[in-house]
Amino acid sequence: RIEDAIAQVTGLIFLGKEKEALQAQQEISHQPWWDESTQVASYALLKHFAAVCHARTGDIAQAKSLWNEALEQHPDLEVAEQNLQDIRMPASERNGVWPLSLYELIPSRWLDKIRQGQSERATIDITKPLSNSYIERICQLGDKTTITLGETLLLKRFEGGDLETKPILIALLEGRQGNYKERFSFSSQLLEAGVIDRQDPINLWDGEQPQKIQVKGNLINNKPKPTTLTLKQQSKMAEALDAFRNGDIPCAKRILKKLCDETNDASAWGNFAATYEKTGDHKKAEMLMKRAVKVDPDYLMGRCNLAMFYIRRGDTDKAKELLEGLLDTEQLHIQEAITLYGAYAVLSAREGDLDRANTLLDSVQEMAEDYDETDRLQMYRNMVDVPLLDKFTGLFSRLAKGAEND
Structure with a gap:
């Protein structure tokens, strides 16, 4: 029966066996009871599942074709339309394909209670029967709403002392479901909750390939x-x-x-x-x-480099004005990160705080090595030498004396 076929294919997708699901669907289509002229919605749903499998195995063109066929067969199949819209987005903005909506993954009566404005505690209690593994899997296969709810539940469980959720949360952060901006935002939540540390290297999927980043209140990458x-x-x-x-x-x-x-x-x-x-x-x-x-005025490299002129001639107040707020920048290119952390390091050294200066530079050392930016970082390490700064302070004061009025 078509209902059994849907259950079989759905189960294989949930197990991550997309190729087996496609093979099963091929065999199902040759069964004597196969008749697409009846139960149109069910046959369209199977085509949607096939599209999901093709997309998850890299055949985007075939996936698009199948979603279009499914919609021709059953124009009201929203999940197919939503996936088709998502796959047309730029790679970094895609959610990642999903077979089913949230209401087909979690009992609707639970979701109705949550939607009716239940407290956070009540939401946690309502969903308590769901295992961590099940929540992880629906996040790996879900739409934006599913991912948001699942990650929230896992994070609350972690904060409640369930340490089993920590590797799951990190795996979801580094997974391919959810767009880059949402992964980016999620990393800040994990940092704040103590799931990840500022020094932890993270591989964040950008829609096409993993980008090695480091979360320091900023996300650092080489995009x-x-x-x-x-x-x-x-x-x-x-x-x-x-x-x-x-x-x-x-x-x-x-x-x-x-x-x-x-x-x-x-x-x-x-x-x-x-x-x-x-x-x-x-x-x-x-x-x-x-x-x-x-x-x-938001040109970060310019503000940092201009601040360096002031630092070198001892005008730390003007340097601080230029650097103010830049450490709150959410996303930094590796060159921006080294320039920003380097400027703050030199400023700290200028004010006598060598420990902070070296800590700032050490925090981007690994990333500098990964992206072949060690020469740039070494330049700032050389500048953190306070006697060297003192040597150049007088020189810069004389050379740049008239620059303030330009």
């Missing part, structure tokens, strides 16, 4: 930052940075000057400033870095 530059302008920026790294500063200056004139982009101004810093023209470099921050 490219959004840019307003065109592809051609990005290519020119890359050319300028290559020239800078290879020591051809005049070439880098020419390209960056043109980019600044064309785009008035904060990162272009910031990199242009770096070329003057490299050649020892600190006054010009500071003037250009101020321009970068003026163009985009």
